[in-house]
Amino acid sequence: MTRKAKTAPPIDPIEQDFLDALERLEGGSPLDPKLAKQAKLGTLKINVSVVAQEAGHSRTLIGHDGCKYPRVRTRIMALKAPVTPTTNAETVIRHLREENAELRRKLAQRDTENAALIVRLRQLEIDTQRALRKAERMVNRSEKTSDQLAGASIPSERGEILPFPAPQEE
Template identity: 55%
Template structure:
């Protein structure tokens, strides 16, 4: 009887998992949700996505003592390889990152403008108060009161203003 090659999988479920893993590696999944993620560049290869792509239960490959340990080992090895490789960026990733940066900068600008407006209002209030104090000091100097506080009593020489 002829022997089968080692790389040929005898179990059809295991073959489904291996084929799904290969499609995910090639960024060509058949599952609609995973195809969207692949297009956006957010597709990750893990136990859940491989099971979803294969159309099989995650529990068959999800635990250490699972039914298909070779498939699980291949998935975990792929995850380790992906983590060690520098992330390649697609145009969509760059555009998304730039849009996020722009939104953050716009929010920061709005906060700065709001703070500046509040500071400007406070500065105007302080300027008005300073002008008021300058006016009071000038009137005191011309009235001869100097630095004395107003008591309402005529303690100094009275100033009579002629009518004519």
């Protein structure tokens, strides 16, 4: 008896989606906007997650050893060799400009926050001065007895109102 070599099962539509996505990624023309941007910058690395994202399917279908589509996984693993990023002058300049813009944005944000803190600090200083003046007035008022009359120099000990002396005629 002779055994026949085990043939690969026919490709279903999902596997074909993965293979098409892999070909697009290899060609440097992915359909996914994020991946297209990475491809344009030269930072796109082909791996299981990227292929699944480009194909529009779950990465668990190709993400582990006993996955549903081992042929796709095998091709991805073969392509997953470390790739050195291209460092031409245009890419380096673009990267530095992006970093510069990010740093300027952070600096402007910091300046805005500092200005807000200074305004808040000045307002707190004003509020503190007002509170101190109010406390001084309260202390000065509490030193006087409550039964003193304006203009009278002798307070009444019984809480009665003292009459003003009548003006004397000369």
